[in-house]
Amino acid sequence: MYGRRGTQLLKELSSCETGQLPALNTDTFDEVIKECKAHSSEVQSLTGKIQEEGLDLATTRNADYFGAAIHHYSIIRNKRCLMAYMYNRAEIIQSLRWKVGRILPQEISVKLNHSEEEYFKNHSSALESYMSDLELDLTVDMVPPKDPYIKVRVLDDIGTLLLSDQSPNLARHSIHFLKRTDAEQFISQGLMEELSD
Amino acid sequence: MAGQSDPHISLFSAAEIEFVAEDELVEIVPNISMEPLNFTCGDFGPFRPQMPTEVPMWLAVALKKRGKCVICPPQWMSVDKLTQVLEAERDTEYAFEPLPFHYVELSRLLFDHAHEDIPDLYMVRTLIEDIRDVRFHKLESSLKLINERVNAVKLKNVSAMEMNIVRPFLVRTLQSFYKLDSPQMIHNPVTTAYRQAQAADRGPRLELRRRHMIDLLRR
Amino acid sequence: MASGSEEGTELETEDIDKSIRLTTDVELLKQAWRNEKASPEILKFQADLVQRSKEQIQLMEDTVEDYEGNGTDPLTISLYQMDLDRYQFLLRSYLRTRLQKIEKYTIHISKTEMWNRLSRPEQKFAKRCKDSMEKHLTQSVLSKLPEGYRSILQQSASSDAEDMVPEPQLDTFVFCKSNQYREVVQVGESGDEQFDFAVDGLGVIRYTAIRELVETGKVDLV
Numbered sequence: 287m288y289g290r291r292g293t294q295l296l297k298e299l300s301s302c303e304t305g306q307l308p309a310l311n312t313d314t315f316d317e318v319i320k321e322c323k324a325h326s327s328e329v330q331s332l333t334g335k336i337q338e339e340g341l342d343l344a345t346t347r348n349a350d351y352f353g354a355a356i357h358h359y360s361i362i363r364n365k366r367c368l369m370a371y372m373y374n375r376a377e378i379i380q381s382l383r384w385k386v387g388r389i390l391p392q393e394i395s396v397k398l399n400h401s402e403e404e405y406f407k408n409h410s411s412a413l414e415s416y417m418s419d420l421e422l423d424l425t426v427d428m429v430p431p432k433d434p435y436i437k438v439r440v441l442d443d444i445g446t447l448l449l450s451d452q453s454p455n456l457a458r459h460s461i462h463f464l465k466r467t468d469a470e471q472f473i474s475q476g477l478m479e480e481l482s483d
Numbered sequence: 484m485a486g487q488s489d490p491h492i493s494l495f496s497a498a499e500i501e502f503v504a505e506d507e508l509v510e511i512v513p514n515i516s517m518e519p520l521n522f523t524c525g526d527f528g529p530f531r532p533q534m535p536t537e538v539p540m541w542l543a544v545a546l547k548k549r550g551k552c553v554i555c556p557p558q559w560m561s562v563d564k565l566t567q568v569l570e571a572e573r574d575t576e577y578a579f580e581p582l583p584f585h586y587v588e589l590s591r592l593l594f595d596h597a598h599e600d601i602p603d604l605y606m607v608r609t610l611i612e613d614i615r616d617v618r619f620h621k622l623e624s625s626l627k628l629i630n631e632r633v634n635a636v637k638l639k640n641v642s643a644m645e646m647n648i649v650r651p652f653l654v655r656t657l658q659s660f661y662k663l664d665s666p667q668m669i670h671n672p673v674t675t676a677y678r679q680a681q682a683a684d685r686g687p688r689l690e691l692r693r694r695h696m697i698d699l700l701r702r
Numbered sequence: 703m704a705s706g707s708e709e710g711t712e713l714e715t716e717d718i719d720k721s722i723r724l725t726t727d728v729e730l731l732k733q734a735w736r737n738e739k740a741s742p743e744i745l746k747f748q749a750d751l752v753q754r755s756k757e758q759i760q761l762m763e764d765t766v767e768d769y770e771g772n773g774t775d776p777l778t779i780s781l782y783q784m785d786l787d788r789y790q791f792l793l794r795s796y797l798r799t800r801l802q803k804i805e806k807y808t809i810h811i812s813k814t815e816m817w818n819r820l821s822r823p824e825q826k827f828a829k830r831c832k833d834s835m836e837k838h839l840t841q842s843v844l845s846k847l848p849e850g851y852r853s854i855l856q857q858s859a860s861s862d863a864e865d866m867v868p869e870p871q872l873d874t875f876v877f878c879k880s881n882q883y884r885e886v887v888q889v890g891e892s893g894d895e896q897f898d899f900a901v902d903g904l905g906v907i908r909y910t911a912i913r914e915l916v917e918t919g920k921v922d923l924v
Contacts (some may be wrong), residue, residue, distance in 0.1 A: 322847055326851075361848065365843075365858075366841045369844075372842055380805060401841040401842040402842070409831065414825070415830070416824070419826065420797070420823055422756075422797070427787075427791045428793045430499055430501070431788055434783060435548075435549075441770070452776065495739065502791070503732070503736075511919075517777070522727070523762055523786070524728040524788070525726055541784065634890045634891075634895055635906065635907045636903050638905060638906060654875050655907060661873070
């Protein structure tokens with residue numbers, strides 16, 4: 287059936303989890319491009335035939351005309367599928383700038399073609415130049431702020447330490463109110479636990 | 484994308500709705516002395532022990548966490564008031580009682596951070612859960628009334644969190660009816676004839692029109 | 703914008719309290735942020751408000767720094783820092799929300815009067831977005847298609863209109879709420895259906911019906 291491969295590309299993309307990028311399906315993509323070329327030569331030969339028969343292309347409504355129309359609409363359908371595929375991928379790719387920064391990790395960049403990599407670079411640099419015009423980094427504060435301080439219980443003797451805003455004696459079982467950024471390293475090492483209220 | 488949620492499905496995350504709620508004012512009784520705080524969002528204080536003062540919820544919670552104040556639960560959070568609200572909610576089929584726009588988030592913040600300041604904590608918590616359930620059930624059944632193209636839906640007294648939960652479903656439903664029931668979509672001659680017959684008959688047509696705006700206040 | 707309305711005579715105490723609170727720039731920015739997040743199209747850039755917000759944030763950053771230097775108690779400092787964090791989140795999220803729309807509707811915006819709703823830096827960003835997207839789609843799709851099907855704007859050379867440009871859906875439904883203004887809007891095509899914000903409170907209405915009221919700040923999207 288005409289147009290089925292193009293639809294397949296989109297199904298593949300939409301079956302992925304939101305924001306996840308599947309590897310570019312170059313084989314199917316190229317197949318669809320080939321289909322478009324085949325449809326195009328059908329259109330050429332059918333319209334050519336109409337003209338050879340000395341008929342007016344604008345008014346003729348014979349089998350050849352409708353045949354050509356079907357091929358024409360098949361190209362359009364394929365074009366829409368290919369464009370939607372690339373466009374939606376590009377939207378995911380540009381969103382990566384916010385999530386992973388300006389360098390794409392290897393496991394993501396292998397899923398892109400050359401043009402997509404270039405697009406990512408261009409889009410990132412547009413964003414960076416916007417942020418520098420504003421003198422404001424927009425990649426931080428992505429979610430509403432929470433209290434920067436948390437309540438923690440010390441699980442093992444750490445001793446007196448110089449933290450960013452205080453130097454508490456972090457004795458075992460003592461409870462403190464520390465900056466989240468100061469406490470995080472101790473929590474991940476299992477030396478402290480966060481207390482809920 | 485700009486790294487945020489899909490603009491047409493969920494506009495505001497639960498965290499963003501809570502962020503907005505945290506600006507609501509609440510009364511606290513400090514146990515410390517502190518000079519006035521001249522914030523970008525307004526001036527608060529001065530703070531003196533045992534002297535009640537109004538502050539935004541986020542500030543109240545921050546002071547509470549540090550053991551510097553007692554939070555006074557708002558009036559609507561008393562057992563009496565909530566019992567009345569619950570009864571009234573149960574008495575009506577489609578109407579919603581007036582409660583603060585952010586009652587869900589505010590009560591949750593207080594339960595999480597100031598539970599010892601709430602008299603009859605257990606009762607209050609149960610009442611609010613019941614009220615939420617009744618209201619949500621009503622909201623669900625009133626949405627079932629939408630079965631044709633409508634131009635507006637009235638949601639008087641529906642709260643921020645309730646609204647945010649039904650938003651994706653409601654917007655999609657309204658849009659689908661709007662699109663499918665648009666004049667351009669109707670090519671069927673039978674339907675057209677039926678519509679013309681209706682148009683000729685002034686009475687039922689007006690009746691139908693009035694129903695185009697669904698009013699959840701209908702009692 | 704909160705003062706001097708003709709409807710002022712009917713304001714109740716609660717409304718007055720609300721309009722006084724609305725006078726802080728933080729509150730105005732929050733309103734702009736909510737409207738921007740909830741409207742399908744990009745709204746006019748709040749140039750003055752953003753400028754003032756940036757200045758206030760800078761001032762507050764300096765104040766916090768001074769406090770840290772002069773031995774102000776850590777509690778006070780942390781509270782000022784929290785106030786600052788909230789303001790910064792609002793400003794950044796407001797600007798991000800706009801970029802999100804610019805990215806999505808860049809071609810449409812650059813061809814319509816919407817272009818004038820953008821700040822200078824946003825226009826620069828939009829232009830670069832449009833160029834890089836066009837270049838990418840031309841390279842990877844359009845140039846490989848048969849002649850007559852290579853336009854980014856039209857499906858084919860025989861299309862009557864620019865039928866490939868993503869546009870904001872203006873007839874979508876939005877949630878809106880009254881603020882201190884008393885407004886009544888027609889919501890139907892025939893004008894016999896009304897939504898009275900003072901009486902009806904919260905509503906879900908087609909965006910096109912209240913578009914102007916959002917622009918003039920008389921109705922809030924939520």
